[in-house]
Amino acid sequence: QIDSKLYERLGSAISNFDNRLPKVQSELAKQIIKDPYNFDFLTLRDKYDERELEDALVKQITSFLLELGTGFSYIGRQVHLKVGDSDFYIDLLFYHVKLHCYVVIELKTEKFKPDFAGQLNFYITAVNRDLKSQEDNQTIGILICKDKDNVVAEYSLANISQPIGISKYEISKLLEKEYKSSLPSIEEIEQSIKDIEK
Template sequence: MENRLPTGYAEFLADLKERIRRARVKAALSVNRELILLYWEIGRMILERQRKEGWGSKVIDRLAQDLRREFPDLKGFSARNLKYMRAFAEAYPDKKFVQEVLAQITWYHNITLLEKVKDPTERIWYIQQTIEHGWSRNVLVHQIESGLYHRKGKAITNFDRTLPAPQSDLAQEMLKDPYVFDFLGLTEDIRERELEKQLIARIRDFLLELGVGFAFVGSQVHLEVGGEDFYLDLLFYHLKLRCYVVIELKTGEFKPEYAGKMNFYLSAVDDLLRHPDDRPSIGIILCKSKNKVIVEYALRDTTKPIGVSSYRLTRALPEEIKSSLPSVEELERELKK
């Protein structure tokens, strides 16, 4: 076996061992940063040898055996992980970016991003969000699988006209479309009050889906206006925007009158609840579905900042799975047999 190894393998292995030893000493001071840089260096070196000398995957298998024999107390040198290192170095050729950005998140975060996000721009966005919000790996997986990158900032709003910059940009970025409430396990024919109750019962999951900065104030919040009683479905306070956020839930399609009602609610909240230091309250109308043109007309002349988003109770199936499922007609034929 030894004779069949490619030229330069022994020197290459010795060099890797020395790098690993040096990294272990530094790791006492900065474990994660040194680990990420070490893995990137190993991946880069493997990549270079494969490109220049045509090393195949079998050499990686042998390399894994030798490194684990030399460092039996370390778990990161399996053949699979060495291949991740190679993919990591290939995806991020800029060492400075690895040092300054990627070393701020764990190796498991980096592997997750490599496996689940193929578009480089989208991947960098998730990296930045993970660093900014301190997402755990499980939260990162949830955000990727729910398609957060493609949903964030997509709601139809009038913020550019009703809020000053930069609050209008921050508020727009706060909203998603659609919101995904698959954690509720509900059917599509649910009533508004039941949807509200279930969201409150799962408030931690609901806050995760809403995004960073939302603080729950209450449900069915009472307002008295002109001697009459009114109730807000859900009331939040956004810590970053420094304003109240009123959320109204609608289990059907958006209707123009919803915008007028929300405009009224926001006027009341600004008058009765808003502190002088708070910024203007924002309204979010969550509907099962919406017609983009109708929403834009409904919001055009409203004076209060309002956004309209749809929601889903189940996560959309991938196309390859969806195409393999039987149709209703096929199921009916099978049941009749």
């Protein structure tokens, strides 16, 4: 945690918690979100999509829970919600035992766009209406993107009705470099083939 600079990452995500949650819950909610999240425990190919990222996180759920922090309980992935005649699927659903609320996590393998906040707002509303009990506190959402512009994120949350935090994630390329040094390059393979043909 020291090496990953946890103290700098805790509570630094862009959120609208101050305006959407009671003060005590808002303070705790801000402290559970990191920016950025460190996904160095994952091994992914260079060009991966959201499904591959989600698969990798679920396969490494213990490491993912450690990175999320204390209090998160995993409920499921691609959690089905039926709203009207339409079907929707939440990327990842957790319950936070200290906040006593559901936490909806949406993953995006691209830079933050304002419409991502609208989608997450909808999912939180659906969870509040269909899953949340009277004993549970307000559901919160965490949008984890490959990158974000903080000003765009702040503007996007200004009129969103549900409590949402926006963060980014990082995956170190150290493992890739380690493997790359032990494998021949494309040029070296091509040269070997030419040498064999001679």
